Amino acid sequence: MYTSTRDNSVKVTAAQAIANGISKDGGLFVPTEIPTLTLDELNELVGMDYQGRAVKVLGKYLSDFTAQELTDCVSGAYGGGKFSSDKTAPVVKLDESAYIQELWHGPTCAFKDMALQILPHLLTRAAGKTVGDKQIVILVATSGDTGKAALEGFKDVPNTKILVFYPSDGVSVMQKLQMVTQEGGNVGVCAIKGNFDDAQSGVKAIFTSPDVAKLLEDNGMQFSSANSINWGRLAPQIVYYISAYCDLVEQGAIKLGDKINVAVPTGNFGNILAAYYAKEMGLPVGKLICASNANNVLTDFLSNGTYDRNRNFFTTISPSMDILISSNLERLLYILSGGDDKKVSGYMSELSKNGKYTVDADILEKIKAVFSAGCCDDEQTKATIGSVYADKKYLCDTHTAVAVKVYDEYRKAAGDSTPTVIASTASPFKFTASVLSAINPALVEGEEYEMAKVLEDETGVPCPAQLTGLENKEIRFSSVIDKTEMYGAVYNMLGIEG
Ligand SMILES: *Cc1c(COP(=O)(O)O)cnc(C)c1O
Numbered sequence: 001m002y003t004s005t006r007d008n009s010v011k012v013t014a015a016q017a018i019a020n021g022i023s024k025d026g027g028l029f030v031p032t033e034i035p036t037l038t039l040d041e042l043n044e045l046v047g048m049d050y051q052g053r054a055v056k057v058l059g060k061y062l063s064d065f066t067a068q069e070l071t072d073c074v075s076g077a078y079g080g081g082k083f084s085s086d087k088t089a090p091v092v093k094l095d096e097s098a099y100i101q102e103l104w105h106g107p108t109c110a111f112k113d114m115a116l117q118i119l120p121h122l123l124t125r126a127a128g129k130t131v132g133d134k135q136i137v138i139l140v141a142t143s144g145d146t147g148k149a150a151l152e153g154f155k156d157v158p159n160t161k162i163l164v165f166y167p168s169d170g171v172s173v174m175q176k177l178q179m180v181t182q183e184g185g186n187v188g189v190c191a192i193k194g195n196f197d198d199a200q201s202g203v204k205a206i207f208t209s210p211d212v213a214k215l216l217e218d219n220g221m222q223f224s225s226a227n228s229i230n231w232g233r234l235a236p237q238i239v240y241y242i243s244a245y246c247d248l249v250e251q252g253a254i255k256l257g258d259k260i261n262v263a264v265p266t267g268n269f270g271n272i273l274a275a276y277y278a279k280e281m282g283l284p285v286g287k288l289i290c291a292s293n294a295n296n297v298l299t300d301f302l303s304n305g306t307y308d309r310n311r312n313f314f315t316t317i318s319p320s321m322d323i324l325i326s327s328n329l330e331r332l333l334y335i336l337s338g339g340d341d342k343k344v345s346g347y348m349s350e351l352s353k354n355g356k357y358t359v360d361a362d363i364l365e366k367i368k369a370v371f372s373a374g375c376c377d378d379e380q381t382k383a384t385i386g387s388v389y390a391d392k393k394y395l396c397d398t399h400t401a402v403a404v405k406v407y408d409e410y411r412k413a414a415g416d417s418t419p420t421v422i423a424s425t426a427s428p429f430k431f432t433a434s435v436l437s438a439i440n441p442a443l444v445e446g447e448e449y450e451m452a453k454v455l456e457d458e459t460g461v462p463c464p465a466q467l468t469g470l471e472n473k474e475i476r477f478s479s480v481i482d483k484t485e486m487y488g489a490v491y492n493m494l495g496i497e498g
Contacts, residue, residue: 057238089103100422111426141165
């Protein structure tokens with residue numbers, strides 16, 4: 001069963017948690033108990049392919065789905081050639097202790113595909129179990145990658161509609177092109193004047209408004225969420241950390257039972273939280289290394305226990321991490337406070353009132369036992385892309401580079417040579433201009449898609465087929481609205497009166 005981080009009296013099934021997205025009290029759904037993974041079970045997973053591993057791990061969390069349902073969801077998401085690697089999330093050796101897990105072989109070339117390809121399958125089955133034949137309405141706030149991955153996952157899925165809001169100046173040219181050219185009869189895309197937090201706060205407000213909920217209900221519709229607050233996104237992310245471990249055992253890099261570290265470029269705290277769940281299940285993990293860009297609110301929090309979003313917001317070359325409110329942190333606070341819903345509610349209301357809160361000393365102590373945190377700015381990010389390419393012949397994107405840099409500093413400072421999986425969250429060709437300027441600034445010229453060819457020629461790394469030819473596609477969505485107009489945009493898209 002699942003409960004809310006802000007109200008322990010809530011008890012829902014996994015299907016209800018996924019169909020509803022967020023709890024009525026504003027809290028996030030969390031499993032009442034974290035399932036365990038024994039070394040024997042882990043050993044069995046080593047012999048399986050990605051899909052087999054996914055069915056087993058998801059089955060532990062989504063116990064109200066049948067094995068057949070999960071098998072169908074998993075093969076619908078990761079089968080049929082949708083991922084350009086037959087390992088789905090392959091692990092590549094970078095140096096003596098660093099391994100890169102490439103999470104971007106899906107249709108939109110970002111790690112969001114790992115969860116958003118399977119979410120529509122989980123969600124439509126969850127809705128069938130809970131809300132009958134109501135139409136599911138998905139609202140997404142995106143800093144770039146979620147939006148496209150959600151649109152691609154939900155396009156033309158029967159009985160669903162999806163509307164994506166993105167900050168007009170907060171996404172890369174390629175990300176924007178991907179979204180505004182999206183095909184599908186049930187999709188909408190809208191730019192917001194503001195930053196990602198404005199888009200996310202707007203979506204959260206609409207999502208939790210009782211008036212809007214009533215309006216939708218009267219029209220045979222119900223909201224659900226494809227943002228990383230939905231448990232149906234988090235659970236599939238737990239799978240790949242376990243899969244990475246199995247791959248390292250398979251490759252002979254570690255023995256079953258050896259510890260690994262995990263380094264994750266972090267924004268909303270979803271991806272790294274999935275690694276935390278994997279560790280809590282019993283996966284042998286030592287440190288979780290949380291890497292941030294110049295928006296380093298998490299670096300400070302994980303080091304001193306004060307979350308303070310009252311600071312400058314920076315637009316960086318790793319835009320999917322330009323976030324000052326990391327929503328999924330709420331789940332970690334719930335677990336570390338021993339399931340204290342009152343305490344979590346208190347922190348969250350302080351955050352919304354004053355923009356900050358400080359956790360108790362015992363929570364900070366538990367955080368420090370598991371997490372190490374660091375950050376780097378755009379210059380360091382570019383220098384890292386350049387040196388990783390020059391020294392190791394590996395081309396990484398701007399987000400991955402933040403994690404590589406922060407991991408490198410951790411490794412030196414702590415003298416920790418534990419094999420470490422670095423989550424690589426996007427193809428370098430999603431952020432071509434920045435990556436090219438890191439490799440050879442003299443070549444930066446022209447449109448983003450023209451530079452992709454140049455980057456290809458310069459490095460010999462092929463641009464993923466998913467990203468080529470976008471410039472020739474029809475632009476279907478061009479509206480830019482004020483954040484106060486978001487309600488209207490939703491009603492419009494749904495064809496209902498507000
Ligand atoms: C979303 C995203 C991140 C941040 O992931 P969170 O789960 O929000 O922490 C990092 N890199 C890329 C490329 C992303 O799209």
